[in-house]
Amino acid sequence: MSKPHRLHPATILFNFIRTIRESIFLIILGFITFKGESFLYFSLVLSALVVLFITISVLSWYRFTYRIVEDELRIEYGIFIRKKRFISKNRIQSIDLTAGVIHRLFKLVKVQIETAGSGMNAEASLKAVTLQDGEQIRRELKSVRSTSIEESEIEEYPSQKISKKRLFIAGSTSGSIGVMLAIAAFGFSELEQFIPDDFYNNTYEWVIGLGLAIIVFLVMVILLMLWLLGIAGTMIKYGNFTITKHEDELFITRGLLEKKQITIPLKRIQAVGMQESVIRQPLGFVTVYAEVAGGSLDQGEEFSTVLFPILKANEVEGFLEKFLPTHKPTNKQLQPLPKRARKFYVLRSIVPFVILAGVAIYFYPQFSWVPIVLLVGSLYLGLLRYKDGGILTEDKRLTVRFRVLNKNTVIIFHKRIQAFEKKQHKIQKFNRLATISLSIVGKLGVGKHYKLKDLDESNTDVLADWYSYRK
Amino acid sequence: MMRQPPSNTIAKDAIKAWRITALLGEGIVWLVTISLGVLYFVFDWSVWIVLIAFIVSVLSTVFFVVILPKLRWRRWRYEVFEQEIYIQHGILIVSRTLVPMIRVQHVDTKQGPILKRYNLASVTISTAATTHEIPALLEEDASELRDRISALARVDEDDV
Numbered sequence: 001m002s003k004p005h006r007l008h009p010a011t012i013l014f015n016f017i018r019t020i021r022e023s024i025f026l027i028i029l030g031f032i033t034f035k036g037e038s039f040l041y042f043s044l045v046l047s048a049l050v051v052l053f054i055t056i057s058v059l060s061w062y063r064f065t066y067r068i069v070e071d072e073l074r075i076e077y078g079i080f081i082r083k084k085r086f087i088s089k090n091r092i093q094s095i096d097l098t099a100g101v102i103h104r105l106f107k108l109v110k111v112q113i114e115t116a117g118s119g120m121n122a123e124a125s126l127k128a129v130t131l132q133d134g135e136q137i138r139r140e141l142k143s144v145r146s147t148s149i150e151e152s153e154i155e156e157y158p159s160q161k162i163s164k165k166r167l168f169i170a171g172s173t174s175g176s177i178g179v180m181l182a183i184a185a186f187g188f189s190e191l192e193q194f195i196p197d198d199f200y201n202n203t204y205e206w207v208i209g210l211g212l213a214i215i216v217f218l219v220m221v222i223l224l225m226l227w228l229l230g231i232a233g234t235m236i237k238y239g240n241f242t243i244t245k246h247e248d249e250l251f252i253t254r255g256l257l258e259k260k261q262i263t264i265p266l267k268r269i270q271a272v273g274m275q276e277s278v279i280r281q282p283l284g285f286v287t288v289y290a291e292v293a294g295g296s297l298d299q300g301e302e303f304s305t306v307l308f309p310i311l312k313a314n315e316v317e318g319f320l321e322k323f324l325p326t327h328k329p330t331n332k333q334l335q336p337l338p339k340r341a342r343k344f345y346v347l348r349s350i351v352p353f354v355i356l357a358g359v360a361i362y363f364y365p366q367f368s369w370v371p372i373v374l375l376v377g378s379l380y381l382g383l384l385r386y387k388d389g390g391i392l393t394e395d396k397r398l399t400v401r402f403r404v405l406n407k408n409t410v411i412i413f414h415k416r417i418q419a420f421e422k423k424q425h426k427i428q429k430f431n432r433l434a435t436i437s438l439s440i441v442g443k444l445g446v447g448k449h450y451k452l453k454d455l456d457e458s459n460t461d462v463l464a465d466w467y468s469y470r471k
Numbered sequence: 472m473m474r475q476p477p478s479n480t481i482a483k484d485a486i487k488a489w490r491i492t493a494l495l496g497e498g499i500v501w502l503v504t505i506s507l508g509v510l511y512f513v514f515d516w517s518v519w520i521v522l523i524a525f526i527v528s529v530l531s532t533v534f535f536v537v538i539l540p541k542l543r544w545r546r547w548r549y550e551v552f553e554q555e556i557y558i559q560h561g562i563l564i565v566s567r568t569l570v571p572m573i574r575v576q577h578v579d580t581k582q583g584p585i586l587k588r589y590n591l592a593s594v595t596i597s598t599a600a601t602t603h604e605i606p607a608l609l610e611e612d613a614s615e616l617r618d619r620i621s622a623l624a625r626v627d628e629d630d631v
Contacts, residue, residue: 437603469571
């Protein structure tokens, strides 16, 4: 591959689509503003623009070349200003091949190359090459260690794929159902208001009643649609989700329409978490995720990197044993929060709703049941937060469990914690309680902080001793 | 390791510097009060608004200029060990932070016009995930501290 290569000509199409997408707003604006006679001139300008866009697309494809020389990827691009970017093989963290819908039509892939630096965009990306070329680039740029054994041992890497049934469960319990329930509750509370007491007494109101029935029916249909959309969204995003472990990295491929590939070097994993969302927890399902330092938004993972979208709670141990044995969940009991912390958790949780309820009951007494339901809900949530809070240190490993809405259990190693903070206000001090905050490096190199409120103060001091490097 | 507060206080002149900063902020509050007063005379506004504004201005000035800097200074503590940095701050919520030396990525000192007047400077310590500031140290203390932290932080990192 020492000769300069061009990308697949389909890149022209991608370039063109992108420029159109960027200027679509202006074009639509033009259509609206220029009517009548001036519309002719506008069309002329527009066609000139389209020609210009096509020329630019072709030229930028023509001027973009890549080659691999002396263990370096060399990219040259730019129409007027020639730019060159050389990336040394040793610096490359990951090479991912992804394929969008159009890519898959032409049997093409996009090659995304990441180095250790953090930023919004991938360090280098080859927009469209054939699948063979993509795989060859990957083989050539991969460090020496893996190339020798890759062919012979490819079958033996541990791997796990999501089943159709599980994928469906994941979809039907995805977050959107919560939003829907909220909308439904709100919708019904509104509707009830419009139903007068002597509702069926005269025909006029009967007609409205019919209208209402239709509205209720429509709302139900919309909710069902949203739910199905949620399922479809999850199916498309996590379809064919497969995780494979190579020597020192995890490989994830996923996506039904758009095929995404994510490489996670093991040594960049800062923490591993298990999330039990409010909907999935009663059904006993868990999502396993990892906090990976660096990376770019191009990989399409928003916050944390999902290691497996849905697992039964009792399968998590086996899963992590297979892929990340160091982060296997502990079988010991976590140190719970002290009894006296409970009232603070409940208070913190209900105070905003008490105020809300006060205001609501004063101004809209007929709706007073809404804030009261919320109040009871928040009280329960506060109790759950208290019950779920816990912490455990085992040798150099720390397990923190906390709940905001969803229950999270996070496993962090001592050396990954960037700073340790203990906070205490007067009332906490009086009750011998303290809040801790642990900072790790998160996505895009931005700090991520785990906070657990109202621990027993003596426990936080023991934890500080565990964290401290002074011995 | 967090049972005792850190041993070193920051420079005493920090109080003066903070007072000046607070005074500048209060200047805006007083400007609003004075313009309300003018409005009262010109447009015959309610005297109560002016009175309340005046009381708020006086109280906030006393609190932010006289009381708060002193409380803040008294709470601010730091201590630099060979292996880590230990910082305490916060008036209502007392926060104590441990920053290991091997996690420190860089140290900066900086000095604005107010700090310069009192020969003070602040030290900012950054890790890959957080930044911590020790405000208002004597200039030479600040640069000494910066050099010391940066020397101590030069420990080999295992891997981050």
